[in-house]
Amino acid sequence: MGKTGKKAVLKQLRKALKEKRAQELQEGKEVEPEVAEVKEDEVVPNVLVLHPSSRAWLQNLPEVLSGQLVLQDRSSCLSALAAGLTPGTTVVDSCAAPGSKTSHAIDLLEGSGRMFAFEKDPKRASSLLERLRLLTGFQEVALHTRTKKSKANRASRASAALARGRCLPVGSKPGVEVELRTMDFLKVDPRAAPWNEVEVLLIDPSCSGSGLPEHHLTAAATGADTENDGRLRRLAAFQKRILSHALQFPKARTVVYSTCSLHRVENEDVVEAALPSSRFQVVQALPWWHNAPKEEHGHGSTLPSWASHCLRSQPDVHRCRGFFLCRLDRTAPEPEEPAQNAAPRKRRVGTWN
Numbered sequence: 001m002g003k004t005g006k007k008a009v010l011k012q013l014r015k016a017l018k019e020k021r022a023q024e025l026q027e028g029k030e031v032e033p034e035v036a037e038v039k040e041d042e043v044v045p046n047v048l049v050l051h052p053s054s055r056a057w058l059q060n061l062p063e064v065l066s067g068q069l070v071l072q073d074r075s076s077c078l079s080a081l082a083a084g085l086t087p088g089t090t091v092v093d094s095c096a097a098p099g100s101k102t103s104h105a106i107d108l109l110e111g112s113g114r115m116f117a118f119e120k121d122p123k124r125a126s127s128l129l130e131r132l133r134l135l136t137g138f139q140e141v142a143l144h145t146r147t148k149k150s151k152a153n154r155a156s157r158a159s160a161a162l163a164r165g166r167c168l169p170v171g172s173k174p175g176v177e178v179e180l181r182t183m184d185f186l187k188v189d190p191r192a193a194p195w196n197e198v199e200v201l202l203i204d205p206s207c208s209g210s211g212l213p214e215h216h217l218t219a220a221a222t223g224a225d226t227e228n229d230g231r232l233r234r235l236a237a238f239q240k241r242i243l244s245h246a247l248q249f250p251k252a253r254t255v256v257y258s259t260c261s262l263h264r265v266e267n268e269d270v271v272e273a274a275l276p277s278s279r280f281q282v283v284q285a286l287p288w289w290h291n292a293p294k295e296e297h298g299h300g301s302t303l304p305s306w307a308s309h310c311l312r313s314q315p316d317v318h319r320c321r322g323f324f325l326c327r328l329d330r331t332a333p334e335p336e337e338p339a340q341n342a343a344p345r346k347r348r349v350g351t352w353n
């Protein structure tokens, strides 16, 4: 959103919220004045802060329906920012649906670069595609085939590739190239083209969601043990695999790992398990971010020293859901694969064109 665009949207939002509040009051409902408030975020660029209860009021606003305004949790804006994206970067979003972080990352690429987005669940992948069309002006090109010889290869590529194309141009920049794939990110071969050119990876895997307000409401309403150890262990094992996989992309300079979990076992413990076998270190994610002074990181032993670089949001302090984010930067180049005796590598997925 440009400066003028932001001003106009702010004005429009204030008007819409004021009118909605007046209507609700007229209907005899109790609505606190802050529900109708909107202001610019003090630290997160291009983000407007609204009361969570006003979300439902805004769903049908023309700016929301047209994709000019994106309604999402404040925490969802942090991963792409923490990755330090610049125009021209090649990015992977490993667990992309519904696309909050993918679309924000595309925004930050300002019209040039590449985005490869993976989503395992076909239904969620379709809604991701719809969302990208709306929010980034993504337009597909045909998933064409080339020679007869590679028919089988093409068939397997096409089954995984959901869409390929370009987002809207920005100024003189042509628009970010995007490829969406309905597939398990763990099946991507990091050393095969074009993945061996990926520079930044966003890893936002499925998690317990213990940082979400609805998580606690569900637990309280059903009396369910949502912190069940077995489930957490299974999630943590998957999260370790996916982060370790991301750290194997030979040209990757930055990997951002995030969850909306408050559990150390899904956060610091996952990073701690993946770090030693990698050529990465944990760095300060967002220098302007301040964690709340009294944090509950989980039980057990003291946290490693790098853990102070990680970002943890607390709903009451940071006006967003509970969230964990860790940025890992490369410290040393990946060793070249030995040319001799190396088994021929199977290309499991196809190339850009």
Ligand SMILES: C[S@@+](CC[C@H](N)C(=O)[O-])C[C@H]1O[C@@H](n2cnc3c(N)ncnc32)[C@H](O)[C@@H]1O
Pocket: 076, 094, 095, 096, 097, 098, 099, 100, 101, 102, 118, 119, 120, 121, 124, 183, 184, 185, 186, 204, 205, 206, 207
């Ligand atoms: C926490 S959500 C991601 C939210 C998303 N990053 C956003 O900001 O909108 C996790 C997503 O990862 C998908 N997923 C889980 N395992 C995956 C895998 N191995 N490969 C690709 N996607 C996966 C899930 O289906 C789910 O849609």
